[in-house]
Amino acid sequence: MVTMRDVSARAGVSKATVSRVLNGTGQVKESTRQQVFSAMEELGYRPNFLARSLAHRTSNSIGLVVSTFDGFYFGRLLQQASRQTESHGKQLIVTDGHDTPEREREAVQMLADRQCDAIILYTRHMSEQAIMALIDNINVPLVVINRDVKEARERCVFFEQRNAAFQAVEYLIAQGHREIACITVPLATPTGKARLQGYRDALEKHGIAWDESRVKNGDSTMTRGYELCQALLASRTPFSALFACNDDMALGASKAIYQAGRRIPQDISLFGFDDAPSARWLEPGLSTVYLPIDTMIVTAIDRAIMLASDQPLPPIAPFTGTLVLRESVTAGPHYRHPAA
């Protein structure tokens, strides 16, 4: 490995001078600058990142932990994160939390140990308490995404899950549906709870009785969406619309519906959540909720960088979802024409 010493020797200067031209710090005569540069060139010198970070006490990188790498959602997120980080001239280091709270915590620790300037945590599993503990214990600024930690709200970039679900179900109701089934994402997660709550709230607001037999607890997978929808179909509880708490499960459910000889949307209307890339191309196109994950991750990164440079964080409004209406929902049995 060719080090700064080699370069300094070759250029006939001291290591300090090489360091200066490398970092553009201090004054250095143009002619010696050139000498140093050509020496670096000739030797194929590459600064040692670790050594530099150690001395600098900053690795010029920001860490990102996602709960899992799987799914279109995180691909979308990572892509954007990577670009935004680079636009700040920093390096992004990503790790996954293997979809368990313990691993999520470890991942953050590991990034902190690597001296990241700031860390962004997208957690699905850690408790609010565990998150606070982390914020207090690691000496690296932490930004939390997809979670509203009340004691540290300015570090949180999150999304109005409940309200978005509420809107979706209310839309279904406005279309004349009253018998609306629901397949949830894991209720152990705040996201799962919030989406289900949105469903309940909408029913309640419109005076529709809650019927336990119409809601099934899913696990976010297509397979489970399929199975649970089959169960729903097999039960004697009828429904004219199904609210699947994510698009993957909606897709699985659609298969079950077709196989049962029913049609979408004529027999059963279907609403998803997340706006998966495929949603638009399914037949019929899947109505769903768009989550501004791109904007959110950009915001999170910007804030992480502000924290890293000790800038104050301006307050931030929660993000909201947008209903994306396509063809998978049609008028239900109770539909009344607006003019009526």
Next chain:
Amino acid sequence: MVTMRDVSARAGVSKATVSRVLNGTGQVKESTRQQVFSAMEELGYRPNFLARSLAHRTSNSIGLVVSTFDGFYFGRLLQQASRQTESHGKQLIVTDGHDTPEREREAVQMLADRQCDAIILYTRHMSEQAIMALIDNINVPLVVINRDVKEARERCVFFEQRNAAFQAVEYLIAQGHREIACITVPLATPTGKARLQGYRDALEKHGIAWDESRVKNGDSTMTRGYELCQALLASRTPFSALFACNDDMALGASKAIYQAGRRIPQDISLFGFDDAPSARWLEPGLSTVYLPIDTMIVTAIDRAIMLASDQPLPPIAPFTGTLVLRESVTAGPHYRHPAA
């Protein structure tokens, strides 16, 4: 930041001893071990990863660069990569190449500068020559995935793209299709070329004339699959089957087919590539090619680690795809019953 010095002071020993208990190297009396441990505990000491790596001359991490984070495919890959790396007790650092050759190169450089013990490169865009240059210039072992670099074959983990495409198209032919359209993935990539070549080879083998008007160059996106299929449908060149060179485009194409009032598979049979998670749940289920990306990345990581520890690399056979037959293909106009 609490350092080893603090711990050593607190425990009343030297830094060296602390280092010993930390790394389990050398002999340390049990009693002092305990002292050191409790000192670390009380102070909340965390070793500085950078400093340790600098001294060790190994960061105990392996780097992975993917051409992009987008798509289900890389999610699947990253997930597996992360697990496999950890099972070796190393840390995985991933970066994306923004889907351009220069960025892919830069990403590798950056990982090398960070002193990764080994690097795995999944490139879609770099030339074979550029890859070789990289192998020669960085002083970190490199494993290449999804590419067959002849001068360094033992470092390559790749997949028989051409043959898999060949099999898919031959299957279509066996089902009685002779007018088979094709939508490619970018022909600027080796993958794109290989899959198209497989299509050509199959036609040729079965004496079917190549018809330029039946093949369209796609870009891998659902949108483009939709558009190109529309174009195909609008042209006067008929086709009874469509070979889409990835599942995303197949999905887009399916929408175009439905919108044109045609049915799958009764009017047009459809074959994809990649076995996207959704393929199985579409209606009808999409026949496609499964690519053993999980196994491939595991192999790549194992080999990267072998390289990092100077073990010799055993030769490796190219991976092969598997046809996943579902319902999107049916007998074509030229189908002859096997018994006939």
Next chain:
DNA sequence: CTGTTAGCGCCTTCAT
């Protein structure tokens, strides 16, 4: 078993 002494490769005063 443990402490002392040199580094790892780079940065940063402080002189000159």
Next chain:
DNA sequence: ATGAAGGCGCTAACAG
């Protein structure tokens, strides 16, 4: 404008 020296936090002989 440049060099010498010490330090970032940790590891690795070498003594004892």
